[in-house]
Structure formats: structure tokens, C-alpha cells
Amino acid sequence: MKAFSLSLRIAWVHLIAKKRQTLVAMLGVTFGISMFIVMISFMSGVNDYLMDLALDGSPHVHIYNPVKIERPALASSVYDTSKTWIKVHHQRPKLEQTKIRNGQKIVGEIKLMPEVSRVSPSLSSQVFFNNGPLQFSGTMLGIDIETENEMYKLYEKMETGSIEKMLTNREGILLGENLAKKLNVNVGDRVNLSAPAGGSFMLKVVGTFSFGMTLIDETRCYVSIQTAQKILGKPANYFTDINIKLKDYNKSQQLTKQFETMFGYKAEDWQEANASILAGEVIRNTLTYVVAITMLVVAGFGIYNIMNMTVVNKMRDIAILKATGFESKDIVSIFLFQSVIIGISGAMIGVILGAGISYGIDQIPFPARELIKLETFPVTYNVKHYGMAIFFGFLTTLFAGYFPSKKASKIDPVAIIRG
Amino acid sequence: MISISAKNITKYFHEPTTFKVLKDLNFEVNKGEFVSLVGKSGCGKSTLLYILSTMDTDYEGSLILNGENVTGKGQDELSRFRNNHLGFVFQFHFLLPEFSVLENVMLPAMKLSKYSNNEIEHRAIEKLRLVGMDEYALKSAGKLSGGQQQRVAIARALINDPAVIMGDEPTGNLDKQNSMIVLDILKKLAVENHQTIITVTHDHDFAKQTDRTIEMEDGKIIN
Ligand SMILES: Nc1ncnc2c1ncn2[C@@H]1O[C@H](COP(=O)(O)OP(=O)(O)O)[C@@H](O)[C@H]1O
Ligand SMILES: [Mg+2]
Numbered sequence: 001m002k003a004f005s006l007s008l009r010i011a012w013v014h015l016i017a018k019k020r021q022t023l024v025a026m027l028g029v030t031f032g033i034s035m036f037i038v039m040i041s042f043m044s045g046v047n048d049y050l051m052d053l054a055l056d057g058s059p060h061v062h063i064y065n066p067v068k069i070e071r072p073a074l075a076s077s078v079y080d081t082s083k084t085w086i087k088v089h090h091q092r093p094k095l096e097q098t099k100i101r102n103g104q105k106i107v108g109e110i111k112l113m114p115e116v117s118r119v120s121p122s123l124s125s126q127v128f129f130n131n132g133p134l135q136f137s138g139t140m141l142g143i144d145i146e147t148e149n150e151m152y153k154l155y156e157k158m159e160t161g162s163i164e165k166m167l168t169n170r171e172g173i174l175l176g177e178n179l180a181k182k183l184n185v186n187v188g189d190r191v192n193l194s195a196p197a198g199g200s201f202m203l204k205v206v207g208t209f210s211f212g213m214t215l216i217d218e219t220r221c222y223v224s225i226q227t228a229q230k231i232l233g234k235p236a237n238y239f240t241d242i243n244i245k246l247k248d249y250n251k252s253q254q255l256t257k258q259f260e261t262m263f264g265y266k267a268e269d270w271q272e273a274n275a276s277i278l279a280g281e282v283i284r285n286t287l288t289y290v291v292a293i294t295m296l297v298v299a300g301f302g303i304y305n306i307m308n309m310t311v312v313n314k315m316r317d318i319a320i321l322k323a324t325g326f327e328s329k330d331i332v333s334i335f336l337f338q339s340v341i342i343g344i345s346g347a348m349i350g351v352i353l354g355a356g357i358s359y360g361i362d363q364i365p366f367p368a369r370e371l372i373k374l375e376t377f378p379v380t381y382n383v384k385h386y387g388m389a390i391f392f393g394f395l396t397t398l399f400a401g402y403f404p405s406k407k408a409s410k411i412d413p414v415a416i417i418r419g
Numbered sequence: 420m421i422s423i424s425a426k427n428i429t430k431y432f433h434e435p436t437t438f439k440v441l442k443d444l445n446f447e448v449n450k451g452e453f454v455s456l457v458g459k460s461g462c463g464k465s466t467l468l469y470i471l472s473t474m475d476t477d478y479e480g481s482l483i484l485n486g487e488n489v490t491g492k493g494q495d496e497l498s499r500f501r502n503n504h505l506g507f508v509f510q511f512h513f514l515l516p517e518f519s520v521l522e523n524v525m526l527p528a529m530k531l532s533k534y535s536n537n538e539i540e541h542r543a544i545e546k547l548r549l550v551g552m553d554e555y556a557l558k559s560a561g562k563l564s565g566g567q568q569q570r571v572a573i574a575r576a577l578i579n580d581p582a583v584i585m586g587d588e589p590t591g592n593l594d595k596q597n598s599m600i601v602l603d604i605l606k607k608l609a610v611e612n613h614q615t616i617i618t619v620t621h622d623h624d625f626a627k628q629t630d631r632t633i634e635m636e637d638g639k640i641i642n
Contacts, residue, residue, distance in 0.1 A: 003530070324527040
């Protein structure tokens with residue numbers, strides 16, 4: 001302990017004696033650490049935001065019945081295909097319903113699975129909104145309001161009006177914010193909507209919502225599942241989609257496969273549904289870590305250089321210390337202490353600076369607000385990132401300081417004292 | 420009791436060409452003896468002293484200091500040995516310039532850590548008083564004159580009460596009067612504390628005052 005404090009004392013005197021070099025090395029670490037924190041906080045802010053967006057806007061598993069364009073030609077059941085070539089051009093799809101057969105039974109079965117938290121059957125269809133002479137196409141989702149509300153936190157996404165009105169008003173409709181703007185309607189107004197198979201209906205706007213994604217906010221509307229069935233002229237057991245929320249969204253891929261084999265319908269997990277949003281994550285992560293670690297390495301080289309210079313400048317001192325009884329390990333610790341002090345103080349300031357800059361970025365208004373609904377640049381504050389920055393910073397300085405220190409301890413005192 | 424025993428000490432330098440600096444030296448110094456080492460410049464006095472000080476381990480022969488065979492010991496063990504048993508005053512004054520005079524004297528004792536820091540400070544001031552440098556205790560060592568630095572270096576060599584004190588022209592930078600003061604101090608250490616002293620000198624008056632003079636010429640002891 002005494003030997004330690006003695007080395008520390010000598011290290012300190014050396015640091016104070018070359019204030020400018022010490023400061024430069026420290027600022028290098030400060031810069032590296034703060035940028036490390038800023039980049040990682042911002043990157044994970046973006047990732048978290050996109051992940052939330054993906055998880056909020058879609059079910060964990062979505063079961064549906066896709067329209068099959070290709071099917072075996074009818075002729076192939078008549079002729080022996082090993083002897084006869086059959087070529088059918090421009091095959092038309094069969095008039096096939098996208099209905100999920102035995103829907104109620106499937107929903108019931110899924111509900112009983114322990115991994116599942118909520119199941120919501122729904123009905124989706126393309127519809128047209130009529131605004132005077134103009135028609136806009138959109139997607140109508142017929143839903144069970146209460147379940148859907150719990151699954152997607154619809155209440156959080158409401159811009160005007162209220163969800164509760166949907167429960168009491170059978171003719172009620174919720175419109176995407178941008179869709180409502182296009183149709184120039186407000187809460188209380190009526191909209192005219194027609195189904196692809198014909199027939200048009202007047203519905204009353206009870207609210208508008210926004211998911212923050214233009215694609216959704218410009219096209220989607222919600223009606224109750226009964227209303228949707230009525231608009232499409234279908235019976236009460238008709239639905240096209242089953243949306244499932246799981247207790248743990250990480251299990252979605254495994255369960256998706258299970259559902260496909262169990263029910264024979266196409267099942268899609270939230271990652272697949274949001275592939276375009278999530279695609280960049282690996283690239284973003286890699287890039288950020290590469291840049292952040294490079295900065296730390298550069299800071300490390302700074303320390304390495306300055307410590308090497310110090311060792312060269314302090315050869316005489318090292319020789320005297322060794323001549324008067326200091327051992328190699330004392331010399332190593334003297335110089336290692338110097339770089340660790342530089343590293344720790346630089347890292348501390350870096351952490352504060354990094355948090356400050358992150359906070360600053362957090363305040364900058366997001367420029368592309370029309371595309372996604374985001375007030376300011378997304379930033380995540382995670383203690384883990386700060387810990388990681390300090391850890392890596394410490395490791396770099398330890399590493400950068402070790403080699404010059406080792407070199408110092410190997411100096412032969414006679415060679416220097418002899419002159 | 421024998422304090423320094425050197426047997427068949429031979430050393431070569433290989434730069435620029437290989438040549439024998441020290442040629443089969445044999446001598447002994449008794450405990451409490453004050454020995455001076457004289458000879459022409461370049462005859463190998465400093466080289467011999469570095470070997471005796473255990474810092475130079477690149478030699479042939481054997482060396483026993485204070486009853487302990489130091490030949491063949493590892494660097495760290497030798498460091499501890501020096502710290503404990505040897506005091507050394509270099510030919511050129513070597514102090515740590517960023518530390519105060521007091522700290523320069525205290526450092527070897529703090530490394531030894533036989534005493535508390537308070538005691539060490541007390542003892543360091545005493546040693547400084549011995550060489551007449553106690554007034555400068557808090558001054559930065561880098562700001563002293565050559566002669567002053569040399570006196571501080573002597574105080575530092577004494578701090579751990581070493582069994583053997585070695586000096587390479589320790590009075591080289593001092594005027595006659597101060598040289599004689601240092602001589603008296605060293606004499607007193609030998610007589611009163613039975614510390615062994617071996618020092619290189621060019622000063623004949625100085626050499627005459629010591630117990631014995633070893634004369635070297637061309638890497639050999641001639642007297
Ligand atoms: N590091 C060295 N490499 C090669 N030769 C050296 C070295 N140091 C000293 N010498 C030579 O060794 C001889 C003895 O030097 P030194 O012991 O310093 O003499 P002194 O102290 O008696 O004046 C001299 O000829 C000197 O030039
Ligand atoms: Mg010499």
C-alpha cells in the first residue's frame with residue numbers, strides 16, 4: 001500500500017510537471033469517450049424508436065390467407081405430366097375468398113396457448129372513400145375495438161375524438177390523421193365509403209389517430225368488425241386475419257412456424273412485417289461500434305505517444321530511482337498510474353460531455369416530421385452505455401500506458417548515469 | 420569484518436571495439452574503513468564503482484557486499500539490496516528536478532518504508548543539516564546550483580543509514596572549504612557509525628585524509 005502511494009505521488013508530480021501534455025492526452029480521451037457515448041446513445045435511440053414503432057403498429061404474429069396466383073393447371077390432373085408438356089399462359093386466380101375457415105375454432109385454440117397474451121380476429125379490405133368527385137383508396141380494418149385497443153394502445157395514438165364512442169356508435173369510424181385531412185373531415189362529420197364489390201355507406205367520424213408513419217396515417221381506418229362485415233356483405237363469422245400479441249415478443253419466430261403447421265395458413269411475425277424498418281439495425285450497430293471504438297483507439301494512441309515521450313524525457317529520473325532502490329514494478333506503476341489518471345479523468349469529463357451532447361441532440365427538432373412522427377432526434381439514455389464507455393476508455397488507457405511503462409522499467413540505470 | 424570483497428573482477432566494453440577495462444581486480448575493504456580510489460582519468464574508476472554499486476551486473480568475477488554474495492542476483496533483488504545497504508553519490512549530481520530537496524532525500528526511505536513518513540521527514544532534515552542544506556529543504560531541487568545538488572545527493576545517500584557509502588567524485592563540484600566539510604562528515608560516519616566508505620577522488624589532500632588509498636592504472640590496481 002505504501003509502495004503504491006509512493007508511486008502515485010511520483011506519478012502525480014510528473015503529471016503536474018507537464019501540464020500541457022497531460023491536458024492534451026486527457027482531452028483525447030474525453031473526446032473519444034464523449035463521441036462514443038453520443039454515437040451509441042443516438043444509434044440506440046433510433047433503434048429503440050423504430051422497434052417501438054414496429055411493435056406498436058403490428059401484431060407479434062399475423063395469420064392470414066394469402067391470395068394464391070399460381071396453382072397447378074387443371075389439365076395436369078387429366079394428362080400424365082411425365083409424357084405431356086402442359087403450358088398455361090396468363091393463368092387467372094380462382095375466385096377464392098381470403099376468409100379464414102374455422103376462424104372461431106382457431107381463435108379459441110390460440111387463446112388457450114400459454115405463450116399468447118391476446119388474440120384478435122379482424123377483417124381487412126381495400127375500400128374507397130368518396131369526397132365529392134374524388135375517390136381515395138384506403139384500407140379498412142374491421143376490429144373488435146376493445147381487444148385492438150389493448151393490443152395496439154390505440155388510445156395513445158388518438159389525435160382527436162375518442163375511442164369510447166366506437167363502442168356506442170355502430171356507424172362510427174376512426175380515420176388516420178392524414179386520411180381525414182385528405183377527406184377534409186373532422187370529428188362529427190360523415191364520410192362516404194364504398195366497398196370494392198359495390199354498395200356505399202355513410203359512416204360518422206368519431207376520432208382520428210396517428211401512428212407516426214405516413215403510410216398508415218394516410219390510408220388506414222378502423223370500423224367495428226360487424227360494420228365491416230356489413231359493408232362487405234359477409235356473414236358474421238367472416239374474418240380474414242388473426243392478430244396475436246404474445247407475452248414475450250422474442251418468441252414470435254418460433255410460434256409463427258408452429259401456427260403455420262397447426263392451421264395451414266400463412267403466419268407472419270412482426271420482424272417480417274417490419275423488415276424494411278428493421279433492416280438497417282445491424283448495419284447501424286456495426287457502423288456505430290466501429291466508429292466509436294476507432295475513436296477510443298485513436299485516443300489510446302494519443303496516450304501511448306505522450307507516455308512514450310514522457311518515458312524518454314524521464315530517463316534520468318528512472319535511472320536515479322532504480323539506482324536508489326526502486327524496483328521494476330515500482331517504475332511500471334509510476335507510469336501506469338500516469339496513464340490511468342489521464343484515462344480516468346478524461347473519461348469522467350467525457351461521460352459528462354457525452355451526456356450533455358446527447359441531451360443537446362435530444363433537443364434538436366427532427367427535420368423529416370412529415371415522414372415519421374418524431375418531435376426531436378431520438379436519444380436513449382442507458383447506464384449500460386455509459387458503463388461501457390468508461391470500461392473501454394479505462395481498458396484503452398491501461399493498454400496504451402502499459403507498453404511505455406514496461407519500457408521504462410527495462411531502462412538500464414548504469415547506461416544513463418555513466419553519461 | 421570485511422565489508423567489500425571483490426575477487427577477479429574483469430570487465431569488457433564492446434563498443435566501439437571490445438577491450439578490457441578492468442583486469443582481474445582483487446581487493447577487500449573492512450567495515451568502517453574509509454577508502455579513496457585514485458587514478459588517471461579513463462583508468463576505470465567509475466566503471467569499477469558501478470560494479471561495486473551492483474547497478475552494473477555485466478562483469479566476470481565475484482563480489483561480496485556486507486557478507487552477501489551479490490554476483491548473479493536478479494535486478495529487483497539488487498534494487499532492494501541497494502535500497503537497504505548502499506548509499507551512492509554519483510559523479511554528476513543526479514536529483515529529481517521536479518521534487519523538493521526534502522522529497523529527494525526522503526524518497527529512498529519511503530521506498531524502504533522502515534519508518535513512518537513523519538520520522539522519515541525528520542531524519543531527512545537531519546541529514547540535510549549534516550551537509551548544510553536544511554534551509555533549502557522546501558526548495559525545488561531543479562533550482563539549486565551544482566554544488567548544492569551534490570550536497571543534497573550526499574544527504575540522500577545517507578538517508579537509510581547504509582552499511583556502505585560509495586561516491587564517484589562526490590566533492591568534484593565543491594570548493595576546497597566545502598570539500599573538507601564533506602570529508603569531515605564522511606570521516607565521522609566511518610568512525611562513529613562504522614559505515615564503510617569508498618570514494619573516487621582527484622583531490623590529493625582529500626585522499627591523504629582517508630584510511631587507505633587504492634591507486635588504479637589502466638584497469639589494474641597498482642597500489
Ligand atoms: N559505456 C561505455 N562504453 C564503452 N567504453 C566506455 C563506456 N564507459 C566508459 N568507457 C571507457 O572505459 C574507460 C574507463 O572509463 P571510466 O571508468 O569512466 O574512467 P574514470 O572514471 O576512471 O575516468 C574509458 O576509456 C572510457 O572511455
Ligand atoms: Mg569517472
